[in-house]
Amino acid sequence: MAIAEHTLDLLVRRLGLHARLTAEDRAALLALPFVLRTTGPSAYLVREGQPSESCAVLVAGFAYRQKLTEQGARQIVGIHIPGEPLDFQNLFLDVADHDLLTLTKAQVAIIPREAVRAIARERPNVAHAILIYTLIEGSIFREWILNVGRRDAKASVAHLLCEFAIRMDVLGVKTGAPYDFPMTQEQIGDCLGLTPVHVSRTLRALAADGLITRVRRQISFPSWPVMRRAASFDAGYLHLSEQRS
Amino acid sequence: MAIAEHTLDLLVRRLGLHARLTAEDRAALLALPFVLRTTGPSAYLVREGQPSESCAVLVAGFAYRQKLTEQGARQIVGIHIPGEPLDFQNLFLDVADHDLLTLTKAQVAIIPREAVRAIARERPNVAHAILIYTLIEGSIFREWILNVGRRDAKASVAHLLCEFAIRMDVLGVKTGAPYDFPMTQEQIGDCLGLTPVHVSRTLRALAADGLITRVRRQISFPSWPVMRRAASFDAGYLHLSEQRS
DNA sequence: CGTTATCTTGACCGTCGTCAAACAGGGTGG
DNA sequence: CCACCCTGTTTGACGACGGTCAAGATAACG
Numbered sequence: 346m347a348i349a350e351h352t353l354d355l356l357v358r359r360l361g362l363h364a365r366l367t368a369e370d371r372a373a374l375l376a377l378p379f380v381l382r383t384t385g386p387s388a389y390l391v392r393e394g395q396p397s398e399s400c401a402v403l404v405a406g407f408a409y410r411q412k413l414t415e416q417g418a419r420q421i422v423g424i425h426i427p428g429e430p431l432d433f434q435n436l437f438l439d440v441a442d443h444d445l446l447t448l449t450k451a452q453v454a455i456i457p458r459e460a461v462r463a464i465a466r467e468r469p470n471v472a473h474a475i476l477i478y479t480l481i482e483g484s485i486f487r488e489w490i491l492n493v494g495r496r497d498a499k500a501s502v503a504h505l506l507c508e509f510a511i512r513m514d515v516l517g518v519k520t521g522a523p524y525d526f527p528m529t530q531e532q533i534g535d536c537l538g539l540t541p542v543h544v545s546r547t548l549r550a551l552a553a554d555g556l557i558t559r560v561r562r563q564i565s566f567p568s569w570p571v572m573r574r575a576a577s578f579d580a581g582y583l584h585l586s587e588q589r590s
Numbered sequence: 591m592a593i594a595e596h597t598l599d600l601l602v603r604r605l606g607l608h609a610r611l612t613a614e615d616r617a618a619l620l621a622l623p624f625v626l627r628t629t630g631p632s633a634y635l636v637r638e639g640q641p642s643e644s645c646a647v648l649v650a651g652f653a654y655r656q657k658l659t660e661q662g663a664r665q666i667v668g669i670h671i672p673g674e675p676l677d678f679q680n681l682f683l684d685v686a687d688h689d690l691l692t693l694t695k696a697q698v699a700i701i702p703r704e705a706v707r708a709i710a711r712e713r714p715n716v717a718h719a720i721l722i723y724t725l726i727e728g729s730i731f732r733e734w735i736l737n738v739g740r741r742d743a744k745a746s747v748a749h750l751l752c753e754f755a756i757r758m759d760v761l762g763v764k765t766g767a768p769y770d771f772p773m774t775q776e777q778i779g780d781c782l783g784l785t786p787v788h789v790s791r792t793l794r795a796l797a798a799d800g801l802i803t804r805v806r807r808q809i810s811f812p813s814w815p816v817m818r819r820a821a822s823f824d825a826g827y828l829h830l831s832e833q834r835s
Numbered sequence: 836c837g838t839t840a841t842c843t844t845g846a847c848c849g850t851c852g853t854c855a856a857a858c859a860g861g862g863t864g865g
Numbered sequence: 866c867c868a869c870c871c872t873g874t875t876t877g878a879c880g881a882c883g884g885t886c887a888a889g890a891t892a893a894c895g
């Protein structure tokens with residue numbers, strides 16, 4: 346069907362960024378069976394402790410991963426933009442170790458677990474692409490740890506804004522241009538281990554310093570180089586210009 | 591040679607924990623060529639920004655991963671125990687995004703990059719084992735983020751001690767039994783985003799609460815259940831009892 | 836046995852958390 | 866079209882967890 350041909354385009358592009366995929370590999374990926382699910386914001390895609398029978402790929406909208414302490418404090422451990430596969434964790438491991446939720450209203454392609462396993466089994470290039478993607482996710486987690494552990498509120502909020510902006514680049518959003526940051530201040534706080542109150546003060550401070558301008562949740566950077574320095578942001582950990590191997 | 595037969599035993603056991611390896615897979619892993627390197631503590635195995643031509647496996651001793659902010663603050667983002675492969679990141683990605691150092695004096699098997707790539711290419715089970723191991727490392731990173739972001743000093747130090755104890759289990763160190771925690775208090779602080787001074791106070795407080803006893807760096811838990819609760823430690827994220835698939 | 840790294844302790848300070856109230860702003864329904 | 870409400874954001878006063886600085890005590894190591 347016509348829909349299917351375009352729905353997974355972004356996924357193919359995303360996986361093809363860092364691994365060599367043949368035309369056949371791409372065709373096989375595009376031919377994966379799936380169900381398109383449309384959700385509102387804050388919809389659970391996976392719950393911690395659940396086994397998962399399917400593999401989700403974000404088609405439109407945004408999603409995030411969270412963990413909760415026993416006391417109920419929330420920590421967001423990662424965010425996802427359209428085109429990104431969300432569920433390799435649960436595909437190859439038995440039980441989910443964290444929650445996966447939509448951030449905004451979103452469209453998610455749900456691919457049967459076995460179909461993805463099969464394509465990974467039969468197509469070494471695809472399996473390799475999955476491994477590379479997983480390694481890069483790992484790198485992003487490590488930077489996230491650094492951000493939470495060793496940067497003060499101003500720098501870590503700035504860093505989060507930078508990471509999001511740069512990751513949106515692959516979707517064609519030019520760095521520095523105004524973009525809509527799809528999080529509430531409470532969610533920003535949960536990314537960084539801060540309270541919503543302090544996030545508010547920090548965003549305000551960043552604006553006062555001239556590092557960002559905001560109208561509602563539209564963020565833009567008057568000067569990307571200046572912003573980069575303030576956030577001590579170095580995109581190396583995203584491995585964007587990695588050679589394909 | 592006799593040494594080779596035993597040196598990589600731990601690696602084979604580690605990879606075999608979560609993936610089905612045939613006798614041939616095991617034999618191929620054990621037959622990997624390597625150079626054994628003996629180092630003191632604080633020896634760099636990989637430096638951020640470097641391309642890496644080899645793949646390190648920890649044979650004896652401990653190692654850790656770190657990232658630095660531009661201002662020089664250090665964040666430790668992971669620790670490793672004997673038997674663990676250290677270098678899949680650098681094996682399949684172009685440049686290292688973080689530093690890798692020995693924590694104690696250690697023995698490291700250095701396997702040529704191409705040998706590991708070859709075995710992964712030719713043996714799907716091994717490639718799959720590598721993926722699973724990478725996914726579990728990802729899960730540990732996520733828990734680390736939670737620990738740094740949303741637990742106070744007492745809970746996060748306790749959690750770190752718990753994680754280490756449980757991971758040592760696979761090496762035959764019984765949980766709760768006294769073990770030697772191979773970090774200085776400064777390094778513990780760098781794991782958790784704390785200062786060494788506060789780590790000292792926190793360890794003291796944990797001991798005062800009867801959660802731990804220590805003589806030098808020997809740690810033991812008078813009551814594992816009580817410790818578990820204080821740290822709100824749930825080993826699920828380590829995926830230890832995962833089915834092999 | 837001396838020298839250096841590590842740990843401890845105390846006094847003081849600052850970033851960020853807490854509590855609470857006021858203030859948008861954007862849906863929804865009358 | 867306006868009233869209403871609910872979620873998010875802002876602001877202020879105050880408190881606390883953890884940082885900083887500095888000195889002294891221990892322990893590791895040659």
